[in-house]
Amino acid sequence: MKREELIKKWLDNNLNTEELNSFKQLEDYNELIKMNKALKHFKAPDFSIDQTYKTLKTNLEVKKTNLNHWLKPFLKIAAVLAIGFSIYYYTITLDTQVNTLIAEQTTVQLPDHSTVDLNSNSTLTFNKNNWDDSRELKLHGEAFFKVAKGKKFDVITTDGIVSVLGTQFNIKQREAYFEVTCYEGLVAVTHNHNTTTLKHGDTFKIIDGKLLANEKENAMQPHWLRGESSFKSVPLKYVIAEFENHYKQNIITENIDLSRLFTGSFTHNNLDLALKSVTIPLNLSYSQSRESILLKRE
Template identity: 75%
Template sequence: MKREELIKKWLDHNLNTEELKAFKQLEDYNDLIKMDTALKSFKAPEFAIDTSYKTLKQHLKPKPTKTKQWLKPLLRIAAILAIGFSIYYYTSTLDTEVGTLIAQQSTIELPDNSIVDLNANSTITFNKSHWSNNREVKLQGEAFFKVAKGQKFDVITSEGVVSVLGTQFNVKQRKSYFEVTCYEGLVGVTHKDKTVKLKPGDTFQIIDGKLLTTEIENTTQPQWLQGESSFNSIPLKHVIAEFENQYKQKIITENIDTSRLFTGSFTHNNLDLALKSVTIPLNLSYSKSEKSILLKRE
């Protein structure tokens, strides 16, 4: 039997009589016996984990620096001030936005007690915190303004800026449609770097990119505030667009020239009557489905 096998079996205490005799004949037999005796008498030193950790921790723990203790309260104060300033800045620059849905109107009171009547499917945006120094609103859609007297008041639209001091006026800004009508005071309309002054009854119109002149208004407020949309020689496509703002119906046209001019009005609270008010003068007919209306020639 090989030497390695004898030693392995000896370590496992698995030698028979003949194998034991062979093991004793090995040249390093005495050395193996001495090594075995030494290993049996060897005892590892006791190791106390908790005690050793406490000793090590004393060497690792940084010593407090007296010169930096005064920084802690200052850093806390600085953090509180930074958070407070951030909250103030955020809330003071936050705009207020008010919008209406289709077939909905709303009245808004501005910080200076100016009143805005918002027509259907329209939105205004303004900043309450900066209002005393900057009377400014952004408009998408149509609104009637009763402006309290004071500093300049601006209505900003994608088509132009309307500026007043204290007056009553109506602004309508829809797709390819911009109209400003003055009902009281004096209104300045700036469009493409040109300013026009409007007196009571004057109307400024840009429709499909063309500047139009209209007759003087004799009313004290727009008719839509009374539940009726009125038009004076306005292309039919803009009448249809306004119809869709007042009724939750999609208008589909069939073989109709939507550039035809329409003069008249339609009510906001009776669908069939409104349809007849538009279709009869233009010799059109209509048919209704659940969510849409088809307009066609008779």
Template identity: 55%
Template sequence: MMNKEELISKWLNNDLNDQELEVFKNLEDYDDLVKLNNGLQAFKAENYDTSKELETVLKTIKSKKQHQSHWFKPFMRIAAILAICFSLYYYTTTLDTTIHTEFAQKTTIELPDASNVSLNAKSSLVFNKNSWKKERDVKLEGEAFFKVAKGSTFNVITKSGTVTVYGTQFNVKQRENYFEVICYEGLVGVTYLSQETKLKPGDSFLIIDGKTIAKEKDYHSTPSWLNNESFFKSLPYKEVIAEFERQYDVDITLLNIDPSQLFTGSFAHNNIDVALKAITLPLHVTYSKTKKTIILKRE
């Protein structure tokens, strides 16, 4: 005759025949086992095999030397511990919220403290809802404009540096070899290479290819890209091209054009032909366009 442990093990694997199933249903602990197994299903991780783990637990219980009532108590305690572990696992794997934009896409996010973030094309933002009351930290890759609600310290963490603020409006752009912060309201502290720089409204902090670039005061109330336009003032042409590619989801090749030459101008995000003229005519550059491939050429 099969013992209780073997019956439970086979039941967990859906391997009982009709006769064994009837014997299993007559077990004194049948109802409790069914409830326990159903409860554990709510806590299991996506790839977690509950049946195997419960079977392992069963093998650790020396049921042959204990009375049934004594056997079930340690089983319940171990199962409860497993349930807590599964719950903690599920909780810790769902802490971070990630927002991502693709080429030619923008979006606006409201953070847990009612701060608003506008995310530019090909950017991502990560934050933690559960720890927000203790740490108002966001991780940014790309470009975003922040309207921060009043409260405790707010940090924007990028690969290039960290921006710390107290109730303010500012723009952060972190791209390859490019890091820029512009303060529009309040006070911003930018930490770069362990050194902090304070920015007041209109002040900018710009690093290109590891070099600090001085900029004039910016008296706009918001960044131009929020109005579907990218504006550049004395910036390398390669930065203009990179932004154009993000806004229109195209690949651009330069022929006989110095990518480091400085460009002042702008282009709109809603008409590619008009935008192409805006970035080529000032430099006397011609262009040819085939689907998503564009060639800019200087004769």
């Protein structure tokens, strides 16, 4: 029902329940009630509903015109400010996320000119627009960081936080596997509220919840940057998981002890050679199908 009809029926005290609810939803409902109360103090010999409505409508239109005279410009300014604030807030809170697929690697430059080499099947997230206020990155997977001199930031993983003190280091965070290796300078690793400082060649490694002792790392950078994955006394199940990150093949095992430790490496660009590098030292055999590889004992 139109607004004018609702008001007429209200003045005539002839609204049903549904119409009364609609009448109460009118934007000038309170004004109408106040005017009606004021009119009740006056008596006229000949009361006309139509005439009262016309008078009321005229008063309301005048009020509405005066209101719009200052309200419309105000609302326009408020809308512009709201849109501007929304765009600003969206911009500063928008994260940059870099993902790599299986057998894919990429290099990311941070706002402070530090660089990150992201290994396969990994995700790096940071906010470049708000970098000066929030110098944090989130990593899932593996990455090598080459930090610009004098720059500091934190790398957050599900297993711990690595605080940068101007250095080169590698972080590997896969399921139940967390490893940080310092190649230059210093890094601080915080795990379960305990902080460990790593110097050049030091490694912090936790596998299956256990902190492991490691030999000194003599290489200048991680082996995966040269196209191969290297392991020192790592359970076979993690070697297989890393294998699947670099080759689009599903590895199936049969009667194999996956907790058996493996020391060695495999290349990322030759599937047969990579399989032999893993299976021969462990006296395993393998067979290939189109989409999967079966490993078993010889």
